[in-house]
Amino acid sequence: MATTTQLRIQARPAHTIGTTRLAYTPDGTRLVTVGPNDFARVFRTESDGEPTTVDGLPEDNLAVNATNEYFVLGSEDGTVSKYPFDTMSFDKFLVRSTLPIRDLAISPDGGWCAVASDELVVKIVNTSDINEVMYLRDLPKPVKHLSFDPSGNYIALSCTDGNIYVYSLLEDTPELMRKIGDLIRTVESNSEITSKVAWHPDGRAFAVATATRDIQVMSRGDWENQRTFKDGHNGDVTALDWSPNGAMLATAGKDRQVLLWESNTQKIIAKYDYANVIDIAWHPIKNIISFTTSDGEVFIYPDFVPADNTFLVKMSIQPAPFIHDPLSELSKNIRRPATINQKEVPYRGGRQGTPDSVGVLLGDVMDDDEDDFVVDDDGAGYALGLNVNGKRPNGDIDPFDGPLSKRHNALSWEPTYHESFQPGATPWRGNRKYLCLNLIGFVWSVDQDSHHTVTVEFYDHEFHRDFHFTDTFLYDKACLNENGTLFSSSINGDKPASIFYRPHETWTARADWRTELPKGEDVTAISLSDSFVTVTTTANYVRIYTLFGIPYKVYRQKSSPTVTCASWRDYVLTMGNGPVGADGSTKLLYTIHNIKRDEVCQSEDVVALPDDVILKSVFFSDNGDPCIYDSTGTLLTLLHWRTPAQAIWVPLLDTKLLSRLASGRKTETYFPVAVADNKFHCIILKGGDQYPYFPRPLLSEFGFEIPISAVPKKVSEEDDAFTEEEENELKKLEGDYVLKSLLTAQQEDLIEATKSSHAQRTALQRMEVEIDKTLIQMIAVECREGEERGMRALEMVCLLRDRTGRMVEAAGKVAERYGRTVLGEKIREVGEQRLMNVDEED
Template sequence: MNQPQNVVPKYAHPPGLTRVAYSGDGKYLLSVGTNRLIRKFTVDSPSDEPVSTEHHESDMTGIAASKTHFATCSEDGTASLFSMETSDVENMLMRQSMPFRDLAFSADGQWVALAGDDTTVKLVNTKDITRTLSLSGHRQGVKHISFHPNGVLVSTASFDGTIRIFSISSEEPELVKSFEGITAAIEDELDEKSIKVAWHPDGRVFATQNKTRDVITINRSTWLVERSFTSGHMGPINDFSWSPNGAYLATAGSDGKILIWDTKTQNIVSKFSYRNVISLAWHPLKNQISFVTNMGQLYTILEVVPEKLDMPFGKSIYPAPLINDPDAGAAVPRARINTFNSEVEAKLDGHRPISVRNDGGFEDMLDYDDLEEVQREWIEDDDGAGYIPDLVPDSDSMGSPRKRHYANERYADDFASNKRRFVSVLQRTQHEAFQPGSTPFINERRYLALTPVGYIWTVNQLEYNTVTVNFFDRESNREYHFTDHFRYDKACMTANAALFAADDESGKGSRIFFRSHGSLADSWDQTFPEETITSIALSETAAVVCSSKGYVRVFNNFGSPIRIYRQSSNSVVCCACFHDFLMIVRNQGDGSGKLIYTLENVKFDETLQKNDFVDIPYEASLKSLFFSEEGDPCIFDSEGALLVLMHWRQPLQAKWVPLLDTKAMGRNNPDESFWPLGVTENKFSCIILKGGEKYPYLPLPIASELEIKLPLFSALATKANETDGAQQREAIDSMKLEEQYLREKVLLQLYKDGVLAYCGGDESAMDDEQRDEISKRELALDKVALQQLQILCRIGGYDAKAYGLILMIHKENALTAASKIAVRYDMDSLAEKINREIERRQGEQYD
């Protein structure tokens, strides 16, 4: 098992405390030590000469790195942030009177956690160093600090051996768990043994060193010891680290051994002899490990895992070692790992068909997009004890694979080639019900509702939940929270109240709870025996509850029922309401996967649209349903398209109009997605998710507003290159104006529809303010048309198109201006046509 390698050390630092880290992309290897120099080596560079940076005034005690930055801390009580590319210092993160001992980056690189002899741990935002968080409670200084993979939990280990787990999901961090007596105390800052917390990449367990000098793993859900890596070292362990794919654990002992453990079996697969090792780091993408000694030597071992056992690095995560874990051995694409934890309800259960909720669980980790990647990552399973999922897509009647998100999976064993494999036959017959604005549980927390007004989130406290209601406008409403013994799993809110729903855990019924923001005395509740609630909605006038029996119940905001009916046997997917208008989306019920909707006025019991299709692509799924601030129904699909329902008040006239295609905006970031909040006039309010995230995390990121832009042309077609000629740029400017005209026309029509509905369809009943607003918008449209006309006249050769623009102009004074433009560019024929159009319209007025 010993693997001798002729490894030549680099003498990076003088004897003393030394630390090492890889950059997030594995391009650079960094080290710090007692000579106050930061060494940055370029991995795989033919030159071994590092870039050296001198910065701190005392010995450095820690280094951490993300893809774009690295940070260091020192005994002088300073911590600084550097650019990874240039090695230039960008910010001094913090200065204190006592030494820092350790630091860590969050997974997204947005926060740096700093620990030291001060008993209070500090977190500093890398974008805005004035944003800080404090974690207090330790009785002695803190030696080690680390982030959970999703960045919501921070783990600390103090000199007295106490381990604390903090949550930073809100502006006020809270202590989640404290451990005493598991690890040994650190005698002083010269004690080299490590009692740090090392989270497994899938986030379900963490590793630490116990008092008997073994590495143990502790389950994040139960906080109980799961596995032990025993009988490996004869002395204290100075450092340990999970491999990036979670399949191996590396430990470096004071006995002069470096051991590589198989995570699944807790067996040693490699052993190396190097003395005085005090810090080690895995390359994030390769089968190699680097480490430093207290003599300042830096080593790198290639092929640290035997070739026959080597599992793919960088792409997949192998499960944490849990007792009786049915997922043991299954590799999961790294992009899905944030949802691969104890909240996932989908578990492989023998060989029986199972059904999985579409809430970010196991089905989302194995969707069709990752099929080829997973298939490429097969490993030899010599002992027959492990497997990797092998996905088989279903096909249409012509045998072509269909790219969908699926609600059900079947697993079967295939013992070919003496391997244990899973074949997943994916089927989709209907969309799973969901509550718009909600997210799955991640780290015992989830959003129940995310709206333009505010957000509701809940925390699982084992025996009960705690619910918090926050508002974006804190002057109008004050944040509040309450203890939730019913474990509400659905919620929605307006500026005045919130509505919650929960199913009885015994499966015998369900409950709704209406709570006014201002006074608990105005709250009410209702129970529904023998039914489960599929979706709820709340407006300023109505509370709507859809149940598993197909019933739709409508209550006023005082708790009195005003309507009940069974709309259809087809299952409800989601619903939304605005004032007296209710929209319900259901499965069509024929197994096609299509969605239909019904839109009605519950006050007057009037159906406006019935069983019309929700227009989303076959390969897409519905992500959100809501009403805009102006009261128009909107949807957002998994392809990133935002659509509004136009003419929805007129039976058989409704049509879905795309307001924005987020994938066609030209942002060139494939790992970026958008979580919708609402639409206000010409703005799309959303949360921008980066790094492949699917759901907003806690604390809530700052909301963004994107300008509505109809996908009339592709982003590339409307971007002028600097080398393009003037005529080409003019043509592109004309295309942008065409999109602007159509966009403003759509918004004008939506406004007109609303005004006419308010006036009972009688234009003469409009008030002066409404008439002025329509006139102002028509004038704005005319200005855009005149700008287009000027460009066409300047380019020339577009007489017919120019005349078409004339017919789109509303105001007579705009037509007069158009005539002047035509004359200016010597287009006499066009000017004559414009004058005839003016005369025609004047004649119609006299008639």
Template sequence: MALFDPPPDVQLKYAHSEGPTFVTYTPDGKYLITAGQNNFVRKFTHLSVDEPDITDHQHAANSGLAATNENWYICNEDGVVESYSIRTNKSDKLITRFPLPVRDIAVSPDGYWLAACSDDINIKLVNTHDTTKHIVIRHHPKPIKHLSFDPTGSLLAASCTDGTIYMYSVASETPDLVDKLPGLIPALDVDNEITTRVFWHPDGRAFALGRSDMDIAVVSKQDWGVKKLFAGGHSNDITAIGWSTNGAFLASGDSKGYVVIWESKNQKVIVKRQYEGGISTIVWHPTDNVITIATNEGLVNIQMKALPPEHEKTLNLPLQPSPGFQAGGDSLARLEKRAEARAEAQKQRRGSVEDILAGLDDDEDDWLDDDDGAGYGEKNENGKRNLTGLSIGMPSGKRHYGSWSPDIHEPMQPGSTPWRGDRKYLFLSLIGFIWTVDQKTHNTVTVEFYDQEQFRNFHFTDPLLYDKAVLNEHGTLFSSVPGRGNPALLFYREHENWGVRHEWKTRLPDGEEVLSIALSSSYIVACTDKGYIRIYSLYGVPIRVYRQKHAPVVSCTSWRDYVMILGNGPVSASGRAQLTYTIENIRRDEIVQNNDVVALPDDATVRNLFFSTDGDPMVYLSTGVLLALQHWRSPGQARWVPILDTNYLDRRIGGRKEETYWPVAVSQDKFCCIILKGGEKHPYFPRPLLSEFDFKMPVSNPPDEDEAKNDPMTKLEESFVRESVLLSLSEDLVEHTRATEDEKLNVMKRHVVIDKTLLQILALECKDEEKNSKCLEIVGLMKQPRTLAMAVKVAEKYERHALAQKIEEMRNQMEED
């Protein structure tokens, strides 16, 4: 190799032998994976000085690389595509095999599907969790050189050696050829170093590609027309392109080793550097100001401080629009529900309002355009922008909205899952489950019950394309989206009873769409995009229509006469809307809790919400915490209590189980869920079994098995706090409802459990003679005189006579009171 002085702040890795080198970061940014022409893969830990992990294989030269947070995928010229575990660095499965060399692979944003192309012309789509599920695509006449999924995972772009880009819809199990795009890329052999890959902008509305005139074109997804050009930065063939994770910057490399970093909004060159060898791959770190550049010399250059300080703050902004598009508006990213992995990465980089304003520096004047004559576009005598009249979320005579917009909570339907392939679960509960299958011209809906002696399963053809459903022991509620000339529709079907079944339908006003629905034993609730809450009786009588104060509405759930509605409240300092909730008693027309805040951490979202079988509001968070709303029947007294943190389950302590949980319900003091393994984020078919976990509050750091045997105090303290919360929930139920005898008996049982736990704690503390004060404090928590009498015996057992006398005095006082 020729001697070459690398740019400043670069970590140079002699990673592989001479030839094309491939690099990728895992979506969470923890690891950098590299592969080259020798038969091994290196895994670098981001910012670590340790040597990388090296994984060998016995195949020919590597030809492509892709990664998720759980696995990396490698293909080679032997025609083999394999999956390796990020955790163990070992091969865990053969994904697929071709008779000829594999030229490229791409993994969908959700990690469920891998696309691979080979010299034998075919493209294979393979399910990464079940490789028996695969699809072959054959609409193109010549081999494919590059593959890339759009950020939603619904489109696959295939760059063919005939000079045409083939766009395939892969939203169902029968991929369709959406369009052919000739003339955008040159016709090149599969081993040509020039890239013809489609590089999707993170917002999904456009993609970038290198042109034969050495410029970079931005092509709109709407009409496949060129919207913008990154021109004049290269005088050699374009060989690599990469967008920053928020889309604010683009990096490009050429065959002579030059790398150019552009500002996306105005297509201006910010940085230009040269590296040794032609550039083969460029990737941005998901969160840091770092770019990794791989060359045809087998070198991996980790460029620290890739952007100058005056531009680094722009890298920390939320998702920026594609070049040539405005922020907000008809956002395809919002309409098509950008992949969860992308959304999670954006949350980690979310800036506050102050960060946005800080980003409006002298060198970035284009972020403010004085298009309404307010005067804030002009510079003052100090050369700074005049921000007078700039309004973010505040009323003024003139408003201007820049690229910033608050981060809101997207609508969700409790108990439902996203589409995977051609099917999705509309609802999962302890009563049964509902799923729908896309048949292209219509859907088919199936409702199944666990207790098939009491309920009868049913199945029907669905031309209205119901997208939401709720099921309980009385009936099933469906809602459809407006379309095909029809308004949104609510459909309620009562379960068969003595051979009689009642059902009804109602149409919503034109242009109104249902965001969430709820069904209780008394009422039906529909929340719409107009901010309306529509309430009906079970037999279709309209009860009430009103506007929710905090909009847009996020979700709703109900129990008996109560409904809980979530909405987007005021924007916090982090730039994110607060999630608020309101609880109403419909029968009494009474607001119980009014626009209070759901206690969410900044990085959390709600995965599900429901009332427990005892009637207590619950939310399950993306962080794995189950929250219960305590004292919710008393206005102004409600608070969210973590009654289970699944991260501290015994089965997960010490990393023994790598799994997550899909929340279904809370019943009889147990969390009912579906265990998701292998990186799954949602339940899939066939329907998995339900699991139950006891509540376990995060009172202290959980001990390992050996510590738990030697120190039972941790479990006793957790038991006391947990049972105290459950007692308060039970007492509220008995006090505010017509409680059954079993519910009243349950309160008495909880008192006994709490006193028993306190006696056990007291016995442990009595072993220490210096803990008299703590022992008296423990006794003070006991509620029944007979428990204090037993406490006297505990103290006497350990010869704590002075303590026993004090406890006896407390017992006498309690009996007198």
């Protein structure tokens, strides 16, 4: 519970009455303050001595920032000056402006200084070469505050028009990423009220003061409101700053209060009674906070965090306070943590130098000791007790024997494995997420803190009516088909995971049902077909229920941990992690099981994914063929999957090769929804989005285009090769031939495995005719190019499927039309031989 501290820290008069600003150096050794008079004060950390005074500054200094080597200040006369700490004297002007400087920000690497003034442009100057400047133009009003994110890749401008403008600095020319309205209030540039963007140290979110005097957290990327620090100040907020590890937030207001909040709970830890505070800064390392007032005073407050909460100071960088942390939602490529003495050791590979990397976010538990690194150069197996294969021998039952420092190298590597995911679902963005998206409709949920609100909407309102309900079970997965809606909830405290099925129509009063999983067993994925409900769990169980809740089968999946599942009629496809491949990632394995006949069609076969490629979705097509969509934007289907050990993954579409992307000017990705009517149904995502959001996006569809070859280059007229037009025509026909052959093979598999109808058999005959027509067209293209391509044309004749000889006869006529006499004779020989073979078979 928060208490108002009675201890008063002695103020240090530093400047005359007016705007007084301060900044710590990144190493925390110095604190610099500036104010209305013509000097700066440089305080030494934990020193009670007099500060160093830097004279000869301009009057009325309104902004300051510092690196370990120098500090810069912005003045009302429009100049930005640089002062090295080693000389404590003027070095040079970085920027000159015609109007007063309002704020400064130095990039995390110290290479750039961003300057906000009363002009309608923000300048970002290179601190080493002042002639190198980036300009952020077209601002409607002056900018009051600006701040770099921890990576230095983005900068946020708090404009006096009440909007936040976030720019990307990844390219040579800054690009406006987002204009954010209705978050900060309209504040004049000389006001003591703050509208500054305070980036969280993990770089994934920022906090700002709102007009309601609350502190709102917003996530970067999806730009959704996250947690709110509420009911703290009774006056306008004048300053805010995160602790260096993001575990706490300090704010000051016109209500004479300086508040200390815990980030995770958004609760006030302590209250301090100080008036007129207008700037605040945490020491980068120690439990010290400093703030300045409009009276020209500086307060340096040691042991600012109360003794009961000092553990928060010692923590590593903490996650930003999300409503639903995206790091724990639908993660597809996370290292499994090793365990040492019951403590988690996070993955420390990848971009360790960037503040937004997962390794830095989670913190370093182990300290690298390079001196203790042992290399087994000769393969003798002496390094850490490893054998010649670099592994511990059988019988080594204590893998953690020996000093911890000697084990770092052995424990630094962990295989990458696929996390479980729910097909057709999205992660939380703010307080909303889609639980299911398909061609029937969509299910979405809104987090209301104490409960969720779930809405189910259909595309065809003639057959089904939309409905919504208050969800106290906190469902996080759903499936939707023409018969009903399936939900599942995860373990929540003492509440076990549960399954809930609600049919759309019944002839009894109530037919929905709910069941709970055994204690400690959680849901990893669910699927719904016309016959069964399928649930995969953290215990590696596959649980099958009938549509009315009767437990039908329970079996343990061989591959683990489980990843996802999909179902169609009596078939269930499950996926799990298998053995580790050469790239250090586990191979995904799938099994297809006919539940009703208790037959396994494919058992623990490998999902065809290239190295470092992630599975995005898995589903059955409307014809009942398994399909997957991966992170390369490729859609694949499984051919011959009903025959054990014969299944192969075949590409249906590579979205990177779509003609709409050929110009290179359009950048978009696709969220898979379904495969139906021989088309890929998806949602087009723009602006770097990975998942669809609200309002509900429209569905798009693309025809299949099996990737055959690159777009041909144009050749000279003297060349005997095809022209570009003819080559494109042939490549299109080749693609059509391969695609039609694939679809025909799927139709053949369906007819052989089921009691086929007359319509299905007739459809197969039509498909075979279409293949032959495509081959005839290809033969015509070859014949136009001369006799030298006759052997290729003859090979196409041999691929014709017609057994009556009519198509071979048609091919002969095509050869005659183009005067290909020799080819015509060869075609007639093929036709005669084919008829003889037919007679022998009969």
